[in-house]
Amino acid sequence: MEKLQLHYYLENNSHAMNAFIKNKAELELLRLLNHVSKTLKYDLEFEIEALEEGGILERIRIINKKKGKTYVLALSIFGSIFTTILTNVISDYISKNKKLENLQIEVLEKESIKLDYEIKKLKEADYKDEDSLKKVILFLLMDGKVKVLKSNFYEFLDNEQKITQISTLELDNNNEPISEEKIVEKSKFKRFVEKEIELEPKVISNSEVEIISPVFKKGNDNWKGILNGEPIEFKIGDLEFKKKVLDRQVSFTTGTKILCELEIKIVLDKKGDPKVKSRYAYDIVVK
Structure with missing residues (x-):
């Protein structure tokens, strides 16, 4: 040809x-x-x-x-x-x-x-x-x-x-x-025509995230933190931990960090390149 x-x-x-x-x-x-x-x-x-x-x-x-x-x-x-x-x-x-x-x-x-x-x-x-x-x-x-x-x-x-x-x-x-x-x-x-193509999620065990902005209300709003020196937004997938936060059983001060399993959901953009759609934190422990 x-x-x-x-x-x-x-x-x-x-x-x-x-x-x-x-x-x-x-x-x-x-x-x-x-x-x-x-x-x-x-x-x-x-x-x-x-x-x-x-x-x-x-x-x-x-x-x-x-x-x-x-x-x-x-x-x-x-x-x-x-x-x-x-x-x-x-x-x-x-x-x-x-x-x-x-x-x-x-x-x-x-x-x-x-x-x-x-x-x-x-x-x-x-x-x-x-x-x-x-x-x-x-x-x-x-x-x-x-x-x-x-x-x-x-x-x-x-x-x-x-x-x-x-x-x-x-x-x-x-x-x-x-x-x-x-x-x-x-x-x-x-x-x-594909509405959205989602790739295999990336899971990072023992992720250490410094909390910048926690969420103290019901819902699924993004928390803000720092991971490996980079600012990130993420959601809480650990329902037990989320309940403790809403019940004020967990307190946060400047420099508070959590250890968690971080699941990163990745999709392809309109050029076919990967981008982060969302992050979810599971198995959370406050340091």
Whole structure:
């Protein structure tokens, strides 16, 4: 594959769509292309060719900077991987690949896929190892950043009333198709949209937090403290300790510290980067 063609199908034979929506959606697409290429350890550049009408056709030229004897095949595999990721949800991909069911269970049970190993196997087999290829695709389908960027892409496009469906098509350098067109109808756009992606919580045992601002009323308001020299906000998950505070059985003075198990809940922001959503303190002991 030398090019990736993106086709926006528009109602009433229209050849124009909202420029802000299109540009925002395609920025997410380019971020997704870049993330997938780096994850797969490709050294690629992406160029945009002139637009064509017919709905709206747009072509992204994909340039492999490390040209070798297998670079054409490598680009072809990259195109296949990327279009599969862009147009499939995990459940669809699993249902079409029954052999992956056990692998999915392993992933959900936190048994990691050794992605680097599978990529190496794929390259050593000149990209003909079907089992490794499927594992790589599944890993990427479950990758949090992939989900976020794909979600952004479809969420923007869902706001364009003229769009009826989109498709991807892999092309050679002469714009001849080298794959079947993959179509996603607008009615399915929302299946790709993620409200929030939460990562595995981080738990820090024996955390020493200096209390700056405790809370002496009912509710779940944030306390303020200092952890490892940095100011933090956190909630009390230790119900017994919270009751003692409300009953004034615990007093706080300047410099009061607690030892606790601190659970940090992490979500992905709109760029697919992790950020702290909340912190909860459990098993609290006042020093």
